[in-house]
Ligand code: NAD
């Protein structure tokens with residue numbers, strides 16, 4: 001490639017400060033260092049975690065940055081020590097790394113790796129080191145990925161090589177939302193055949209959790225959202241019943257308990273609200289109910305009565321659906337190609353990177369499931 005070893009100037013959507021629209025800028029992307037890979041991003045989804053950082057988390061040390069962590073692209077060039085990737089490979093950048101060597105990677109019990117951006121500071125949502133500059137300023141790489149840019153540089157421990165025939169404008173969703181919800185049901189909750197499940201929040205993450213419950217053989221899947229326009233989509237993924245908390249003047253946990261003779265076997269919180277996390281726990285049946293936190297928030301403490309857990313419920317959390325990222329994502333891509341996992345049905349809008357602020361607005365108002373932005377030409 002003519003660009004290998006050189007700085008690339010390209011377009012990116014820069015978040016200069018919290019709560020402000022992103023600005024399309026020309027940025028400089030440095031060549032990859034020894035263990036790094038420079039990727040041309042072809043497509044990216046917009047996930048609620050991007051909105052969380054921009055409008056809720058707003059950490060003062062986390063800006064300026066380039067958001068986006070649900071993308072797919074093509075390797076442009078690789079660092080001198082990289083042996084397992086070549087220019088032209090189709091890849092998905094990973095916000096959870098898999099170095100394969102740390103104590104977490106060596107344990108089958110978790111997908112957390114101690115090497116990625118998260119080992120720096122979780123609250124800033126970026127590592128301090130970055131390959132981006134704009135107008136003479138350092139620009140951070142959100143979640144170590146930054147897919148709202150035509151080019152990005154990612155450490156090889158946080159890149160998955162995928163099947164060469166994978167359509168990048170669909171499989172980008174496996175970089176975050178769909179893998180997260182699907183894996184939360186299968187890997188973290190470990191939903192059982194014949195069980196009754198409740199999924200709170202029907203964005204892409206929640207709908208993917210519904211799909212996970214269905215593929216695990218759940219008999220009843222109760223889908224809960226305050227936005228009833230999401231129910232039709234939830235049916236497509238396997239939901240069997242729908243509940244709008246706004247239609248009831250009693251706690252949603254009581255409504256679910258009455259519907260299920262004492263509570264559901266599994267519940268998944270896919271909203272990112274500590275109040276909903278509590279409701280999801282309280283909606284589980286005593287004795288064996290399992291509730292999983294999938295929604296992302298680090299703003300507030302949560303509360304629950306100890307008796308909820310003493311009585312035998314389990315409260316767990318799930319990051320990236322519990323998938324070991326480099327191993328899991330290529331397998332999920334293959335499952336999509338084999339039609340075992342749906343992706344097309346999540347995409348409600350196709351736009352360009354320049355329209356990223358419109359895509360953010362659609363998610364804010366609840367008028368989309370996933371907007372997929374085309375970034376650089378393939
Ligand atoms: P989204 O905005 O598309 O969907 C959220 C849904 O929750 C919406 O349909 C909304 O109407 C619904 N909702 C809001 N308040 C509700 C309430 N009180 N009760 C029921 N439903 C309610 O978001 P998304 O992209 O699907 O992401 C969902 C959550 O998952 C976010 O918090 C996101 O940050 C988080 N997330 C976590 C991980 C992880 O690894 N754990 C990864 C990706 C996303």
Ligand code: ZN
Nearest residue numbers: 047049176177
């Ligand atoms: Zn995400």
